Amino acid sequence: MQWQWGNGRYHKYILNPAERLSELSDHRDRLSALPDDILCNHILTRLPLKLAIKCSILSRRWSCLWTRLPSLNFPRQFFRSVASNRKAKMIIKKLLLAGSVQLDSFELEVDKSDFDYIWERKLCNKIAECIDIAASRKVKKIALKNTYSSCSVPSNLFTCDRLVVLCLQNFEISSIPTNFSRFPCLMTCSLQAMLLNDGILEQLIAACPRLESLTLSGCEGLTDLKICSPILGYLNIGIGVGINPDNIDLNSPYCLIPNSITLKCPQLDTLVLETNSVFKRRPEFYQIINAIYDLGVEINVPICRRLCTNLPCVNILNSFPSLEELSMDTYCFHDTVNGRVSILTNPLEKLKKVHVSISVFGEKDLHLVGCILENSPSLETMAVSLPFRSKNCPPASEFDLILMDKLLGLERSSAEATIIII
């Protein structure tokens, strides 16, 4: 019997009764019959660690599978629960020292109760021990997350020379070992709420020739943010993102907002440049951010096609000659402090799609949208989110409606451009 597939057409094949019977369950243990590779690498690794180990009691086949897990994820309070338990420590050792099995990924999270239970230095030593073993097993991915109090990243992290993915959250990198040269395979790096300095960040990026994706979110200690990376394709900078603004002391040496931003990424395709949205309601932060844009932004991203930002950005659009998609937030335009008018010096030749999110609707927003419309000869869609269209905002006033009409009637340089209100 033959049937044709393609264009989504197909004819249902009807099993004849004899065949249907043989397809019924025969109570075979098909789970255990799966090959090691699938059972271990695809199924057990998706289970919480304790459960994966518990499965060892199922049968002989299962009794040693857990020792060959290629990915390890130590959840929060794991160290605490293991701390006073000698047998548990042997389990951990077994997990980590799985012979020559390559360790695909090692993830770890520590929280307040881990710190409460185990003295900080001891905890950091434990983490260092795990990293040591992970490094010897040529680990490809490391993700360390700390939800309590910042502590130093173990220096042997820099010996993991086969790393492809590195994610760190809420640790401090106070120095890089002198014998560290490179992370030759590192492609993705995510640093969140980290405490570093300019020199360390620069050295780290220079040590990653294959870096394709970098996320820097809510990091402290950077005064002049400089990112020069030859093949970086995706960059996400979150100034103060994830930090509670009430906890910030602007005079402290660990500042969240850099004085300048320099980006030299010839292969960059997508840039996300955001600030903590709560900052926008605090004038003192706002001034600093504006200052960056007046003086200290040098952006060299010749082929960047996508920009997503909630910072005052018309000026920096001049640095994006290849921009095709833009997503922005206009709140920061409502500054009376500088009152400058943003100008586009060159048309955005390739810009096709724009999404503007307006939280307080005013004439300045019309100016901004108009500015873009007049300078984008290839524009296809301009989608505008207006505040009164969202559920929790008050309904449109008469003034809002007048402005909306004006918005829809703005002049545009591209005949095909349509404006949609969402």
Add this chain to the structure above:
Amino acid sequence: MAELPNTTMANECKVKLKSKDDKIFEVEYAVAMQSQTLKNALAHTGCTDTALPLHDISSQILAKVIEYCEYHVNAANTISEKDVKTWDEELVKHMDQDTLFRLIVAAKYLEIHNLVDLMCKTIADRIKDKSVEELREIFHVQNDFTPEEEEQVRRETKWAHGE
């Protein structure tokens, strides 16, 4: 070694697959390319009228595999990621165990990585909230330990069993 078909040929090329029970399925080239195994095989044979024999895959399972690959080829640029995910979830929601396992083995043999991932994630989800006894019952796992062996394993992994 025959060359890979160029684009125009690829559009017209239909790939024939023969299941274990000798049923012939004809799929578009792009659908077959979802399988790394088929991709490599076709690189050797080029576009051919001979059906590729899949000795270990029954027609019922092969039909499901093709259904998956077809959807994903068509969805590639037209359907949102969220909708694709929903479709995947619907596919496995009421799938019986046997089909799941047979599909994993088939998907692994054919090297269709997304399908292997989906199937394994589904099984992991079904294992997650069960006790050891429930797992034995549901998946028909035979306890082949001697009492001494079982005791030793329990002792070694006691930490995992306690809370």
